[in-house]
Amino acid sequence: MTDLGKDPCAHCEEMMQPYLDHILTEQERVEAEAHLDECEWCRRRYRFEESLRVFVRQAVTEPMPSELKAKLAALRIPLN
Amino acid sequence: MAEDATRIATEARDRVRFEEEALALADQVYRVARHLSGSREDAEELVQETYARAFRSWRSYTPGTNLRAWLLRILTNLNIDRGRRSQRAPQMTPLEANDYYLYDKLSAEGDGGQPADEERVVERLSQDDIVSALSAVPHDFRDVIVLVDIGDFSYQDAAQILDIPIGTVMSRLHRGRRILKRELADNVLEDVT
Numbered sequence: 001m002t003d004l005g006k007d008p009c010a011h012c013e014e015m016m017q018p019y020l021d022h023i024l025t026e027q028e029r030v031e032a033e034a035h036l037d038e039c040e041w042c043r044r045r046y047r048f049e050e051s052l053r054v055f056v057r058q059a060v061t062e063p064m065p066s067e068l069k070a071k072l073a074a075l076r077i078p079l080n
Numbered sequence: 081m082a083e084d085a086t087r088i089a090t091e092a093r094d095r096v097r098f099e100e101e102a103l104a105l106a107d108q109v110y111r112v113a114r115h116l117s118g119s120r121e122d123a124e125e126l127v128q129e130t131y132a133r134a135f136r137s138w139r140s141y142t143p144g145t146n147l148r149a150w151l152l153r154i155l156t157n158l159n160i161d162r163g164r165r166s167q168r169a170p171q172m173t174p175l176e177a178n179d180y181y182l183y184d185k186l187s188a189e190g191d192g193g194q195p196a197d198e199e200r201v202v203e204r205l206s207q208d209d210i211v212s213a214l215s216a217v218p219h220d221f222r223d224v225i226v227l228v229d230i231g232d233f234s235y236q237d238a239a240q241i242l243d244i245p246i247g248t249v250m251s252r253l254h255r256g257r258r259i260l261k262r263e264l265a266d267n268v269l270e271d272v273t
Contacts, residue, residue: 045179060115
């Protein structure tokens with residue numbers, strides 16, 4: 001990759017989080033996608049970030065202990 | 081008298097409806113609480129205190145607004161009141177890497193320079209890696225990651241829950257994700273060495 005080619009990838013990296021959060025302007029989104037269309041190096045890193053977000057969410061999700069649900073229900077204020 | 085009875089009956093019905101709606105959200109509230117607080121035990125206690133307070137002050141909830149965010153606002157305030165953390169300003173300047181750092185690190189651990197499938201690269205991380213890396217992210221950054229990326233709250237909701245400007249939510253979220261990735265990359269390095 002030439003030095004000239006390095007800057008677009010650095011710029012694409014800056015846009016990755018806002019792109020995946022859908023908060024880029026239309027012009028920025030088009031710009032990011034135009035770069036991603038031609039740059040597999042960045043495309044891989046965007047795809048990785050998407051997979052990582054899903055994996056993080058799955059990895060940290062713990063079911064609520066069943067006895068906690070019963071304790072919460074018991075906190076309701078009784079009807080007179 | 082009859083009017084009083086009607087009013088009391090209506091209020092009782094509204095309260096029961098509120099309680100049922102709040103209880104139906106308990107799984108989601110716990111999922112967020114688990115990582116806002118330090119441990120499973122803390123999270124359970126915090127969720128119970130949150131529901132006790134919510135049931136007592138149900139009249140201050142405006143029906144039709146976001147009940148999940150309302151409950152989380154109570155929960156984060158209780159968490160701060162209990163001195164589990166400071167409310168303002170990050171406690172330290174954490175290490176932060178660029179956004180591609182973790183991928184570069186993980187894919188370099190793979191098969192001799194061959195480009196690896198991105199999902200396979202993610203699978204080099206374990207569930208424990210993620211849980212321990214998330215717990216190592218300083219509170220102020222972790223809170224927004226937990227609310228937005230794990231709890232599915234909007235930036236706006238997260239801003240209201242944490243009582244910070246929306247711009248701060250966005251900057252902490254972006255920095256927090258980089259800190260998390262840096263922590264994950266460090267874990268991988270430790271596993272290898």
